[in-house]
Amino acid sequence: MNLDFSPEDIAFRDEVRAFIAENYPAQLRDKGSDREDLSKDDFLSWHKVLAKKGWVAPSWPKEWGGCGWTSTQKYLFGEEMARADAIPILPFGVAMVAPVIYTFGTQEQKDRYLPKIYNGEEWWCQGYSEPGAGSDLASLKTKAERITGDDGKEYYIVNGQKTWTTLAQHADWGFFLVRTNPEAKIQEGISFLLIDMKTPGITVRPIITIDGGHEVNEVWLENVKVPVENRVFEENKGWTCAKFLLAHERSGIAGVARSKRGVERVREMASVEFGDDGDNLLKDADFKRKVAELEIDLTALEYTELRVLASESAGKGPGPESSLLKIKGTEIQQRLTELALEAAGHYASPYFRGFPGDGDNAHPIGPDSAHRTAPNYFNTRKTSIYGGSNEIQRNIIAKMVLGL
């Protein structure tokens, strides 16, 4: 056994580090830790730099722009991105729909969609969740009926409602799970459709979350006409694509590298905030203890992830242990925002979004580091809910790992 990275891996890490240092857009510095305030242009400007370098989609097959990196290299790349507070590449196009398209799609679909996802020309959103479905994803109700149009071509007419659709307000395209056979068992009548978000009948309505942000939306589909060639894989076999995609979604959900950076930020913050005795908070025994405990839990998670990574490198796919990474990773993310909130003291309270006369850009009250602590704390409650709630993940471990 050996904890060291190989000299090649270290050289690779240095190359990535240098590239980010030299090429990360100056106007985005300091923005990477506050994702909710990012504009479409913010996301895309960094995406485009990485696309030009050939690093935007390391996992893709080489013919479409993948890097052929080892799991360790992908891990190191993620570490360096987080270390620099770089804006993460949005997953909906690159990490979610693209793997479905290159794995299950036709040649025409690959040619049509993959290059535009790669270049950031088309922004994607995910139409999975529905009101009342939640973690019980297969209970979806949005239906698609097949018709022959006046032009003699075949279409699906889609009706239903999706929810929690992240950043749909910017999306050009969406991938949707729809029910094409209501008679079949719930997982067997589902199809996977690519839908142009400009199609008549689609309405995107904002959902404002308790932090005051607009990150998610409701998407209403009323008689939306979708050409049959926009279906990926066979009719009624969409659940295969969905399961494949969910496995992709769960890898990387631990967010270890981002949390390591988060711990650093809490330490930086505590080193400027005052404790009760007038000294800085990092000298406060109680606060220090909590940061130390968090760091230790994060180290445990990091080495667990590295073990999973090593077994993946040895050819084993991500199994139910990804549920462990999701549970522990999101709990740590939540504790980090709790600590930041505590560190801010009285100055956690001032708030500027969504009130009359106060634009989003109003100068913050109190220290800059305190400014977003409460909204971040509230927003981060979502992490134990989305992507299959942590209760569901524990059920998965109970069933799949422990055989209960």
Place this chain on the structure above:
Amino acid sequence: MDFNFSEEQSMLRDTVASFLQDKYDFDKRQKLIKSESGWSPAIWEAFANELGILGAPFSEELGGLGGGAIENMIVMEEFGKALVVEPYLGTVVIGGGFLKHSGYAGAAELIGGIIEGKVTIAFGYAEPQARYNWADVKTTAKKEGDAFVLNGHKAVVIGAPWASHLIVTARTSGGQRDEDGISVFIVEKGAKGIVTRDYPTVDGQRASEVYLENVTVPASALIGEEGKGLPLVNKVLDEAAAAACAEAVGAMRKMHEQTLDYARQRKQFGTAIANFQVLQHRMVDMFMNVEQSVSMTYMATLKLDESDAERAKAVSAAKVQIGKACKFVGQNAIQIHGGMGMTEELAVGHYFKRATMIEGLYGSVDHHLRRYETLSFGKAA
């Protein structure tokens, strides 16, 4: 031993509850907090004239209802259930507390004003560098003849945008964190030299950064004894903390109730999620947290008139219990509501936000644990 409320106290609770149900439902409250001023002077006037509750803890000679801390507790718990933003805590509990306990010459007149709804008070005690140490005061009050001249910066003064008067701490002598040398002053908010920057808070209230720039006040603005203000501040903020615990109890009761309702009607995998044992146990733990918080709130409220040390210990114990419970009940209320709990449209998220702010109000869990430890084991060497 008797934990029952008197007939008058039960009536007070019923009156406040039914008024709020009628006039302060969630939608009305949401409109109110997003309005330009962020509060309702009309509601405040109704509290004064229709309900008479602004006089709840004041003696009958002063025009009040003759109650005390228990009446504050009752009102604040109901306010917690309705997420009332109007400044009862700042005006009646804190402002009224200073006036009652200090032997202040102008007390009767100002208390009369509070009861009639004409005087509203905000208390500036924290400073940017002070965290939860009320003795850490950089604001100065220099004596000039019969007057004092105040200079300094008071941080996050809750309710200041709505206040007719400010009460502030200022140093008349001593070094920055000395316990001696702190004095308490009451100033009209419109006084020359008071500059405020007003803003909303995450839990729907309004606050200000208050800058005192050569504010000249007469000697009669001094509340209590010059330089001996800290024990008074501690007493009043302990009363405020106990009242905030009651408010948190109200908010937690609602979060628990709403979570039970939601879990009963929300179906997943073909059954109500209330049938899942893991969620049942979580809701049981929420219940136990709420009940323990009720007990601690009663205990602390009933000990507010004990010796300084007894009172402080009781309040810190309650504040630790309530702070932890706010976190547990709040986080699980959101978790069990799932995505819906994350939305602005449901009330549960707003209770969670208020409860989260109460966690840190008048001292965090860590702060009160330390104070409790010191009171019970002595100061660390």
